[in-house]
Amino acid sequence: MNGSRVPFALALALVLLCVGVATSAPARQEIVIGNEADVTVFDPIRIQEAPTSFVADMVYDPLVRRSLDGKIVPALAESWKTSPDRRTWTFNLRKGVKFHDDSEFDASVVEWHFRRALDPKEGSAFRRQFMVIESIKVLDRHTIAFTLTEPNVAFLEFVLLTNGGFIPSRKAYETLGEEFAYRPIGTGPFRWAQWVQGQRVVLERNPAYWGPAPKPDRIIIRPITDVNTGIIELETGGLHYIMRGSREDLDRLSKDKRFVVHRVPTYRVRFISMNTIRPPFDDIRVRKAVNHALNVPEIMNALTSGMAIPVDSILPVESRFHPARGSYTTYETSPQKARALLAESGWRPGPGGIMHRGDQPLRFVMHSPNGRYYMDKEISEVICNRLRNVGIECRVKVMEWAAFLAEVRAGKYDASFLGWNQSSGEPSLFFDPLVATGGRGNYGGFSDTALDAVLREGLIAFSEGRRKLLYARATDIVNKNAWYVPLNNEFKVAVTTSRLEGYVHSAARNDFTTMFLK
Amino acid sequence: MWRYIVRKFLAAIPVLLGAALLAFLILHLSPGDPARLVAGEGAYEEDVQIIRKKLGLDQPFLVQYLRFVGSSLRGEFGRSLRTGRLVRDEVAARFPYTFELAVASLILSIGIGVVAGIAAAIRPNTVYDYGATLVALAGISTPVFWLGLLLMLLFSYYLGWLPASGRGGPLWTLAGWQSILMPAIALGTPSAAIIARLTRSSLLEVLRQDYVRTARSKGLIERAVVGHHALRNALIPVITVVGLRLGALLGGAVITEQVFAWPGIGTLIVTAIGTRDYPMVQGTMLIAALVFVVVNLCVDLVYAMVDPRIRYE
Numbered sequence: 001m002n003g004s005r006v007p008f009a010l011a012l013a014l015v016l017l018c019v020g021v022a023t024s025a026p027a028r029q030e031i032v033i034g035n036e037a038d039v040t041v042f043d044p045i046r047i048q049e050a051p052t053s054f055v056a057d058m059v060y061d062p063l064v065r066r067s068l069d070g071k072i073v074p075a076l077a078e079s080w081k082t083s084p085d086r087r088t089w090t091f092n093l094r095k096g097v098k099f100h101d102d103s104e105f106d107a108s109v110v111e112w113h114f115r116r117a118l119d120p121k122e123g124s125a126f127r128r129q130f131m132v133i134e135s136i137k138v139l140d141r142h143t144i145a146f147t148l149t150e151p152n153v154a155f156l157e158f159v160l161l162t163n164g165g166f167i168p169s170r171k172a173y174e175t176l177g178e179e180f181a182y183r184p185i186g187t188g189p190f191r192w193a194q195w196v197q198g199q200r201v202v203l204e205r206n207p208a209y210w211g212p213a214p215k216p217d218r219i220i221i222r223p224i225t226d227v228n229t230g231i232i233e234l235e236t237g238g239l240h241y242i243m244r245g246s247r248e249d250l251d252r253l254s255k256d257k258r259f260v261v262h263r264v265p266t267y268r269v270r271f272i273s274m275n276t277i278r279p280p281f282d283d284i285r286v287r288k289a290v291n292h293a294l295n296v297p298e299i300m301n302a303l304t305s306g307m308a309i310p311v312d313s314i315l316p317v318e319s320r321f322h323p324a325r326g327s328y329t330t331y332e333t334s335p336q337k338a339r340a341l342l343a344e345s346g347w348r349p350g351p352g353g354i355m356h357r358g359d360q361p362l363r364f365v366m367h368s369p370n371g372r373y374y375m376d377k378e379i380s381e382v383i384c385n386r387l388r389n390v391g392i393e394c395r396v397k398v399m400e401w402a403a404f405l406a407e408v409r410a411g412k413y414d415a416s417f418l419g420w421n422q423s424s425g426e427p428s429l430f431f432d433p434l435v436a437t438g439g440r441g442n443y444g445g446f447s448d449t450a451l452d453a454v455l456r457e458g459l460i461a462f463s464e465g466r467r468k469l470l471y472a473r474a475t476d477i478v479n480k481n482a483w484y485v486p487l488n489n490e491f492k493v494a495v496t497t498s499r500l501e502g503y504v505h506s507a508a509r510n511d512f513t514t515m516f517l518k
Numbered sequence: 519m520w521r522y523i524v525r526k527f528l529a530a531i532p533v534l535l536g537a538a539l540l541a542f543l544i545l546h547l548s549p550g551d552p553a554r555l556v557a558g559e560g561a562y563e564e565d566v567q568i569i570r571k572k573l574g575l576d577q578p579f580l581v582q583y584l585r586f587v588g589s590s591l592r593g594e595f596g597r598s599l600r601t602g603r604l605v606r607d608e609v610a611a612r613f614p615y616t617f618e619l620a621v622a623s624l625i626l627s628i629g630i631g632v633v634a635g636i637a638a639a640i641r642p643n644t645v646y647d648y649g650a651t652l653v654a655l656a657g658i659s660t661p662v663f664w665l666g667l668l669l670m671l672l673f674s675y676y677l678g679w680l681p682a683s684g685r686g687g688p689l690w691t692l693a694g695w696q697s698i699l700m701p702a703i704a705l706g707t708p709s710a711a712i713i714a715r716l717t718r719s720s721l722l723e724v725l726r727q728d729y730v731r732t733a734r735s736k737g738l739i740e741r742a743v744v745g746h747h748a749l750r751n752a753l754i755p756v757i758t759v760v761g762l763r764l765g766a767l768l769g770g771a772v773i774t775e776q777v778f779a780w781p782g783i784g785t786l787i788v789t790a791i792g793t794r795d796y797p798m799v800q801g802t803m804l805i806a807a808l809v810f811v812v813v814n815l816c817v818d819l820v821y822a823m824v825d826p827r828i829r830y831e
Contacts, residue, residue, distance in 0.1 A: 037789055037792075037793075038781075038785075038789065040600045040601045041601050041602055042598065046602070049600070123572070128562045128564050128565050129562075132535075181602060182603075193528075196781075197608075197611045197612065197781065198611075198612055198615070198781025198782075198785055199684060199781045200684075212776070222670075222684060222779065223779065223781075223785075224683060224684075224774055224779045225779065225785065225789065226683075226776050226779065228684065228775050228777075229683045229779055230666055231775055232667070232670050232671070232675060232682045232683070233683055234675045235675060236675055236678065236682050238674075238679075238681060238682050238683070238684070246607070275791070287702065365579045402548060402551075402794075405554065406551060409554070425750075438555070439733060440562055460823075
């Protein structure tokens, strides 16, 4: 046998197989989007993951929606009002709306949906959150009222704007059985057409959509878990829209006319949390010294430029309640002030340039995940390094996420790199969990009675102007307590082919109905 | 022969029980509270308790293990936390894709590996031999994810011949073939390299045997000597490697599937691990172990059929 001929023949066969059969271009107005993972389950009360929520948002409608600029606007409810005691919310529903299975949308469906979300037997992921609802009453076919256990101005954000707020077809629930969870039937701009597990979801334009007619005929969502693969797919025309990319790739693509890189700060806050229950951060002067010792904007610009924006509070800058950067009490970068505060607290320079109180060196351990948040470990390392300049010894303890979370949640940390993600800039979604006494994300034992009072009022004050004032005051109290070193808001990123027009990039929501390929 | 088969089957049982225990222990040995991880970092304690109960984590260790074994014996392998579907059904939806990729990559690697191995062996210490050895070394040393990206750059980005990722369709369609080529090459390259080296050394060994000398001395042409007499015996160790490879590949080619967005078991496992879908991880691991054991059992049986000495051992 002549061995040398065989590889040649194989190569020739390979070439013949490929030549002249370039990947076919998608049909006009068929938009292909890369999703970071496959979708999972579409029963609204069980949707907990972003890749699924993102698709569900095109198929289902909630009663109210967020506009691209973060305001709350009508969707399946045309209007709503609150009672004088602020406990009852009444919604006037849109008439003549039909689900994709031709069943009618009316108040009875809304009632059924929220009762189901509150039923312990249904396995709702939102039950605990929805328990602010005391009762639901259908007033007529197109009017429904929710009475809450107590006044809550953030009810729309807290209940209706969650994934659990998507209204599915009751007929589908009653007829599809287990398939109900895997074949979403809503009233949204796109209808469910096909799902090939691990490969693609196909959505088709809903011709009977109650809102402006969506421009794309079809939207194909492909799960592509590898970031580099997503980039290559975009560059080779296999995708028109991706949601991720490395900083290097984003910088490169932003200089390429064939693509548009979209970035907007989103509601993902990153910060260092200092545990007030344990030394050394049980002393406010040490916490303030840490804040003075660090030049956060400089560190952020060096490490996260293009992927995140430095911040001055635990409230995201994109929130409508954030007045403007620089309007809160913050700590000027001043090693002198840091040293003075440490001296005031009884710390004196000791061996190795580290501050000592008696024989006790000023040292702490910084917990950090690795890769959970953008540049988390690197930021932790730089911060530790910088703190040495003022005589604070810090060691970064990088941990696997599960172990990290277990220790931090149990309060077993001195300081920790942490993050808090929400899908909206509603301030109570950040303040109540992170800094209210006993809040579910308050791991450092933070407690301030004045702050708790402000936050309570924040939930019942209906005037937006009043709420802005209250949350500005709350931010000031948090910053004065120096519980956190606010670091950054990560960007929401998208890269689109420049052929795609009509897309508006927003932290508040994705709207794919207006985009089209030119 | 039957005694041999029964013995092999019985030996597989403890292996599977061990795999089940190992898969199960992962849940209990991994740091952190699985229920809290599933619930998310900002979850309410009440939600965490509900999930703990749903997962059965509030039950004693032994009860949990027996439940898992029971579910596996029923062929369900538990229920995914993320999708709510039976692990069996999730795997069944993905297994055909892993299977076709494994087979395609093996065919490629056998084709390339055996041919390169023969080319090197029949001209030892020539440029062919050194060339094949060098390529084989590169093939073994190249990380799959890097090779995958290089292939994508070449065939998709620069040449535009093949789709960068995803499965284009069934293998009997052109789009199906186009989409499987790159992942099959990336996945098959290390195997091809191993097979090439093994074929070379094995063939060299056989070519030194007396019966080959006899064949040559009776005037047979070289092609008949190598192809008919030497190669058949030289390929026995290659069959072992191919069997082992197939077993491993059917458990999901994690990196290749991830890089090429191939919808097989590998992608399923990675996603399950990334999202802490413990029942899915446990179930998929056990199924992968099952497939591995079954394939190896088949290889053993084929061996026993081919070589009678083995079954009389």
